[in-house]
Amino acid sequence: MAPSALPSSLLTDALHACVVGVVITDALQEDHPIVYANPAFERLTGFRQADILGRNCRFLQGDEHEQPGVAEIREAIKEGQSVTVVLRNYRRDGTLFHNELTLSPVRNAAGQVTHYLGFQNDVTTREEARQSAAQSARVLSSTLDRVTDGVTSLDQDGVITYVNGSGAAIAGRTPTDLVGHRLIDVFPTAPLTPLGQSILRARDASSPQRETAFSSEIQKWVEVTTYPAEDGVSVITRDVTEHHQAQVALQRSEQRVSRIFAASPMPVALTRLSDRVFLDVNPAFEDLTGYIRDELIGQPASELNLWVDDTERLNALREMANGNTARKRTVSLRGKSGQIYDCFVSFVPIEIAGDPCVISLVQDMTNENRARRAMEESEER
Structure with missing residues (x-):
């Protein structure tokens, strides 16, 4: 089958001057070969026109053809839809870059997809920052999950946005039971208790609060320290039931000794x-x-x-x-x-x-x- 007609010369001139990498593939030929690549695409990838034209864009993926974005591209082409994905691509010199690819179908008067327009944008800095932040979040989450104290984050509306394993265990729940739910929905009487009141004081007064009290809902003595933040509060909880019982036993013992001492x-x-x-x-x-x-x-x-x-x-x-x-x-x-x-x-x-x-x-x-x-x-x- 003969290649479909290319865009007009005016459109070609506009794409040629574009600072974003642009390719056009022929959707009517087998394997969607590239029939146009602008200079920005050459600068982005390091490949020359002779290396690009007639090839499928997958050559930029190197050996990484099973990336999640690849499946999304296949599905979008199958359905004749637009799609935006971020792929791990490789330049001619072998260096890795993260390519934000947007594919848009071009249809003829009969509604048939004849070409795909692909916009390529180097988002390596953004992706590396995102991956670094995600790695830091994983390390932080892993660290907090090893902490024996409970760590819980609430937003301004009292919705639990994070809880570590110890915090969920102290509450007699799992993290899945808590995250995404309002504290008042999980513990309806919380705002009326000394522990709940200390959390509200920290949020309203923007100053750390500490309270130790017995929670009837979980049947434990709990020490709660609440730290305010711009987006809500962070709550550190500690199960002090054994410590409290030991203190009570010590006080009773001291009282008995004191009475014996005096008598x-x-x-x-x-x-x-x-x-x-x-x-x-x-x-x-x-x-x-x-x-x-x-x-x-x-x-x-x-x-x-x-x-x-x-x-x-x-x-x-x-x-x-x-x-x-x-x-x-x-x-x-x-x-x-x-x-x-x-x-x-x-x-x-x-x-x-x-x-x-x-x-x-x-x-x-x-x-x-x-x-x-x-x-x-x-x-x-």
Whole structure:
């Protein structure tokens, strides 16, 4: 079959001057050979007219004939439609470039497609930037999916645009269950809860907010930190249920110990080992020494002159520094009034908030010793 007529000379001159690569293929010949290529196409590809005319455009694809865009081109030609795709093409020197190709059918008066007009545009910079951004997004997504804290993004309308695996797991959902849905649709009571209110405050006040509360919808204690952004908010969630339960158990334990400490008939004092400062005393210790609690807390024992023989105190502290327990040391203590008390003191090392401390358990033997001495004197008489 003879080639179809080429465009008019005026159209040819316009295409010749075009800065975008242009080719015309003959749709009535087998394999759609190129029957025209403008100078911009030669500059884009590095091929000369003799290398181009009579060939199908696929020669630019090198060995990459299974690209996604190729299938779209075949389908568009089959249907006689226009199509725009981005292909990986190769110049004459073998260098790769990303070619944004737009194919448009040209029909005769009878409506038959006689030619295809192909516009070629080098979009390598754009595609490399897009691929780089996509790779960065994949790396970021992969990194966030390994984070144990939940990471969720919401747009200005409260629609979930991203959630990592940990965030979905904390919510008892999958990312598919959440992305694309409004937070209020997934958790209807969220705006009424302290956690939901903190998210709204961050969005409205444009300042980070943090809240820890129990979520009845997921039956967990959750710490939520919300950071505002131009397009919405980013929410970091952490399941603190175990930590909260441990804190509650610790508080209850401390309350029990505190009650035992206060109710003990034996004088008890808690001091810090590094500076010997009193951290706490029980009522029995107040009764023994004559000092009230406020006079003791924050004061070192040495400044209160409690020890009659300071050597006894220093010997006990040396043992404490070595991590030993000094039990039933016989010491003499001086009360606020100046009265001397004969005592047994046991020192037990303990660590509080990382600080080495000492619990002193005091047994007042003054009356017993007086009675014993009186008995001995009576027996002698």
